């Protein structure tokens with residue numbers, strides 16, 4: 746396993762569409778292992794292969810049991826309800842956060858590392874993460890949905906003021 750560098754916004758690769766995986770071989774397994782190693786090391790909630798420079802439809806998400814979910818060729822098949830204005834960040838937009846509306850629940854159909862199809866559902870943060878990571882595969886970043894981005898400091902001030910107001 747190897748930790749990879751996360752590509753940052755501004756690099757044109759992040760706007761590209763990732764290609765479907767057709768070979769479920771050791772190269773894919775190495776990619777998934779490297780992505781998990783990188784994600785654990787950095788402490789993020791999800792990672793798409795394009796973020797380490799690989800244009801393949803591969804995503805790794807950490808679920809609410811703190812377990813890895815490996816998604817190969819994932820498709821969003823069902824979403825329900827909205828969760829308003831959840832705070833979101835991205836390893837490729839380091840240090841910046843924004844409020845984004847996402848579904849409360851999301852169901853994804855994907856293949857595992859051996860090519861077997863399965864469906865997985867997530868709620869709350871996990872649903873948010875599924876939606877966020879799948880968008881990376883089509884060249885989109887979360888800041889497209891956010892009115893503005895905040896630094897950690899700005900966010901602290903904002904939340905502090907919100908507390909005072911309430």
Ligand SMILES: [Zn+2]
Nearest residue numbers: 834835836837
């Ligand atoms: Zn991201």
